[in-house]
Structure formats: structure tokens, C-alpha cells
Amino acid sequence: MKIMFIVYHDIRKEARSQEILECAKTLSNETVLVSYSKPFNTQNIKCIVTGNGERNYFKFIKESIKAIKEENPDVVILHDDYTAAVLAWIHKFRKNIFIIYDSSELYIDRKPKSFKQFVARHMHYFEKFYLKHADVVISANIERGNIMKDYYKLKEKPIVFDNIHRIDDHYNEEQLDRKYSELFGDDKFKIVYGGGISKKRMSFELLEAVHSLGSNYRLIICGMLDAKDKSEFDSFISENSISDVHYVGFIPRSEWRYMLRKADISVSAFSKDTLNNVYCASGKLYESLFEGTPILTSENPPLKRICNNFGVGVSKDNFKEGILDLEQNYEVYCENIDAYTRTIDYEGRISNLAETLQKRIASTPSFNQSISD
Structure with a gap:
């Protein structure tokens, strides 16, 4: 099973993106990361860098879709509304792909006041109308998950993966x-x-x-x-x-x-x-x-x-x-x-998420049939 993780954040700095990448690696030994930045540790992953390493949203979308066409992943994990346009494309043209959508934010009521925010409204449009087609949705806490289920008309409540961060950095x-x-x-x-x-x-x-x-x-x-x-x-x-x-x-x-x-x-x-x-x-x-x-x-x-x-x-x-x-x-x-x-199983939280996702994947007959074919 090949998994592709698509994220429009600097994965060297954003903790949740790093955790989702580790989850992807736990799920599969064939993991592809698509982003404008590379993690410090690229062991056991293939990195496809968009926009020549520059933060360019439109190149990111275009090159992410190109990567899907060339790599033919079985599972795609999308991170935040930056990837909502990719979600729409997958739903239309790659229905056999199992889609996992991780939402660390809840930007459903922001009003555009600039060109940058206008682009954000464009992303919100795709998220609002296509998120219900994701096979699994992940939210950052219980409250957001409950709101998302109703707002996006999801079939079931999102899996909750809290932003539980611990600092392990050493100091003098x-x-x-x-x-x-x-x-x-x-x-x-x-x-x-x-x-x-x-x-x-x-x-x-x-x-x-x-x-x-x-x-x-x-x-x-x-x-x-x-x-x-x-x-x-x-x-x-x-x-x-x-x-x-x-x-x-x-x-x-x-x-x-x-x-x-x-x-x-x-x-x-x-x-x-x-x-x-x-x-x-x-x-x-x-x-x-x-x-x-x-x-x-x-x-x-x-x-x-x-x-x-x-x-x-x-x-x-x-x-x-x-x-x-x-x-x-x-x-x-x-x-x-x-x-x-x-009471917090910090060391096991990523493997627990991976186990939950694996069960969801295994319980999807149409997806498993396409894998065996």
C-alpha cells in the first residue's frame, strides 16, 4: 500500500504535520511526502518538493495533482484547507483513492478582506462542498469535530487527534x-x-x-x-x-x-x-x-x-x-x-491513530478490492 501525504506547511516547524507524517510512515513502508519543504529526516520517505522549494500555492496544487498521477498512491492524506482543491480533484478523477483529511484549523466563518484572504475563500469553497467525500476526517479536538460533522454534512464524527505537544528539547x-x-x-x-x-x-x-x-x-x-x-x-x-x-x-x-x-x-x-x-x-x-x-x-x-x-x-x-x-x-x-x-499515552498516540486509520481502511470493501486488483 502506497501512501501520499500532501501538506502546505513548513514541515520542519509545524508539529502536527510532523506527527501526521510519522503516522503515514507507520501505516506504510512506501510513503511519499508532497510539500514545498523537506523534513530534516527524510529516511524511509520519498520527497516531492513543489514550487522549487518556494511557498507558491498555485504551483503546490498543480504539482500535487501531478504527483498523484505519477505515483498512483492507494491512500492520500491531505492536511488542512490548503489541500481542499486536491480533495475535489481526487473525488472527480481518482475515486479509487482512499482519502484521509486532517483538519487542524476551523476556518468556516472568516471573511475575505484581501487577495490572500480571497484565495482562502476559494479553499473554503472546495472544503465545504467536497469534505463529505473524504473517507476519514480528523479534527484537532472534540468541539471542532462536532461542529464539522454538522457543517460539512459528514457521515460520521471526525476522529479526534488532539494537539498534545511535549517539548523534549534539551537545554543547558x-x-x-x-x-x-x-x-x-x-x-x-x-x-x-x-x-x-x-x-x-x-x-x-x-x-x-x-x-x-x-x-x-x-x-x-x-x-x-x-x-x-x-x-x-x-x-x-x-x-x-x-x-x-x-x-x-x-x-x-x-x-x-x-x-x-x-x-x-x-x-x-x-x-x-x-x-x-x-x-x-x-x-x-x-x-x-x-x-x-x-x-x-x-x-x-x-x-x-x-x-x-x-x-x-x-x-x-x-x-x-x-x-x-x-x-x-x-x-x-x-x-x-x-x-x-x-493518563496520557504520549508515546503511543501516533501509533494509536495509525491503528484507528488502518481499521477504517480495512473496513472499506471497495478500496480493498481495488488494492487486490
């Missing part, structure tokens, strides 16, 4: 202790946030909450920033003489792991402006839990479900109250995290 503790001694060298209550500086990521609400708590609390922000929002952010800090909020920019994953271990709590927050954000699938939440660090989240349903069901953090839009709750009941949250993470 002595070196980072020196580098970040100003941030972690005292007994203040330390809060780390990896969402950068952006109003859409609720970093202003977090800033105001920490400021209102007083001088015994420190906020450390990592990640992306919006230039306009950063200017406003800095102005607020200057006008209010705030000294214990620190933006450290982009940092390697190993340093983010260090910060999670050194911090008292971390934050995962999303606005509620789109369904994709409302029903977020946060990998950073799990990164924190695997380091034993309690989590403060906004009240988005998937985040609230995890906090409430397992007692590993507080889901509250009033960040000040949430921080105080975590601080006052800190040991309980840490104990709950230890109990919860022990």
Missing part, C-alpha cells in the same frame, strides 16, 4: 540561569505567556491583570508581536511605570521549556472573534502541563473543559481572579497535573 540549565537571572532569580510569582503581544491574543488583558496584582508578580512574554500593538503595549507600561513585565521575543523551544519549568504558572488565551479561536486547539497548554506547570486559560470551551475536568488549571476571563486562585491552591493543581499527564 546553568547557561540559561545566567541568561535569565533577572527574571527567575527571586521569589516573585512568575507568569509566562507564549502568545506574544497582540490584542487578539489577550496580552493587554493579561498585562492589566498582573499590574493590578502589585509588585510580587512578574509577567514574562515570549513569541510574536504586532508592531502597532507593541507600541501601544509599551506606552501602557511607560505611562503606568510598570517594571515587572518583560517581553523576550522569539526564543528556541528549548528555552521555552526552561521558562515553563522555572515559572509558577503559564497562560493560554484566545479571543472569541472566530470559531477557530473560540474552539482553539492549544498545543502550548499541553507543553505547560508536561512540565508540571499549572495553566491559566481564557474561557474558550476546549480550554475550560480540560481545566474543569482534570483540575490542572483555571479557566477564567478575569485573569486577576484566575491568577489568585492558582496561587492560593497551587499544590492541588500541581498534584492534579501529575495525575492527569500520567
Whole structure:
């Protein structure tokens, strides 16, 4: 059985794409990757690079279809709505191919405001009308799966493959202790946030909450920033003489792991402006839990479900109250995290997904007949 995985992400950086590729390799010893980027490890896979290695969407679609024609895969795994046009082509011209569609996002209510977003609407059109023809659909959490079944008129609920990420990168503790001694060298209550500086990521609400708590609390922000929002952010800090909020920019994953271990709590927050954000699938939440660090989240349903069901953090839009709750009941949250993470079969999650997909493939008589022929 030959499997082709088609993805329009930089697979060297995008964790979910890497996991789906590993799943494909588990399913078959003849795996073909089609993307504009190559993974660092190309062992046991054939790589077809689109657009001469450049991020070019139209060349990606054209060359993906060409790859299907030349390779004749038995199974094609498509990743996100970038590949929806390929899904439509397969349904029309290669009905014998078993289609697995992995959806890590939920862009069903975005409105185009630019040419780039107009292209996104084009992708959404294909996804809306052809996703029901995929043999298997995978979603990033339960909530998104339920919405997708109704919206796309799927025959059954998608398989859930959560964005459960753990950082295994090593770091030099002595070196980072020196580098970040100003941030972690005292007994203040330390809060780390990896969402950068952006109003859409609720970093202003977090800033105001920490400021209102007083001088015994420190906020450390990592990640992306919006230039306009950063200017406003800095102005607020200057006008209010705030000294214990620190933006450290982009940092390697190993340093983010260090910060999670050194911090008292971390934050995962999303606005509620789109369904994709409302029903977020946060990998950073799990990164924190695997380091034993309690989590403060906004009240988005998937985040609230995890906090409430397992007692590993507080889901509250009033960040000040949430921080105080975590601080006052800190040991309980840490104990709950230890109990919860022990129940997660992290090492086996990819093989478990592969086993589920294999069963679906094996239970499709028309597909197995075409393989034997």
C-alpha cells in the first residue's frame, strides 16, 4: 500500500504535520511526502518538493495533482484547507483513492478582506462542498469535530487527534540561569505567556491583570508581536511605570521549556472573534502541563473543559481572579497535573491513530478490492 501525504506547511516547524507524517510512515513502508519543504529526516520517505522549494500555492496544487498521477498512491492524506482543491480533484478523477483529511484549523466563518484572504475563500469553497467525500476526517479536538460533522454534512464524527505537544528539547540549565537571572532569580510569582503581544491574543488583558496584582508578580512574554500593538503595549507600561513585565521575543523551544519549568504558572488565551479561536486547539497548554506547570486559560470551551475536568488549571476571563486562585491552591493543581499527564499515552498516540486509520481502511470493501486488483 502506497501512501501520499500532501501538506502546505513548513514541515520542519509545524508539529502536527510532523506527527501526521510519522503516522503515514507507520501505516506504510512506501510513503511519499508532497510539500514545498523537506523534513530534516527524510529516511524511509520519498520527497516531492513543489514550487522549487518556494511557498507558491498555485504551483503546490498543480504539482500535487501531478504527483498523484505519477505515483498512483492507494491512500492520500491531505492536511488542512490548503489541500481542499486536491480533495475535489481526487473525488472527480481518482475515486479509487482512499482519502484521509486532517483538519487542524476551523476556518468556516472568516471573511475575505484581501487577495490572500480571497484565495482562502476559494479553499473554503472546495472544503465545504467536497469534505463529505473524504473517507476519514480528523479534527484537532472534540468541539471542532462536532461542529464539522454538522457543517460539512459528514457521515460520521471526525476522529479526534488532539494537539498534545511535549517539548523534549534539551537545554543547558546553568547557561540559561545566567541568561535569565533577572527574571527567575527571586521569589516573585512568575507568569509566562507564549502568545506574544497582540490584542487578539489577550496580552493587554493579561498585562492589566498582573499590574493590578502589585509588585510580587512578574509577567514574562515570549513569541510574536504586532508592531502597532507593541507600541501601544509599551506606552501602557511607560505611562503606568510598570517594571515587572518583560517581553523576550522569539526564543528556541528549548528555552521555552526552561521558562515553563522555572515559572509558577503559564497562560493560554484566545479571543472569541472566530470559531477557530473560540474552539482553539492549544498545543502550548499541553507543553505547560508536561512540565508540571499549572495553566491559566481564557474561557474558550476546549480550554475550560480540560481545566474543569482534570483540575490542572483555571479557566477564567478575569485573569486577576484566575491568577489568585492558582496561587492560593497551587499544590492541588500541581498534584492534579501529575495525575492527569500520567493518563496520557504520549508515546503511543501516533501509533494509536495509525491503528484507528488502518481499521477504517480495512473496513472499506471497495478500496480493498481495488488494492487486490
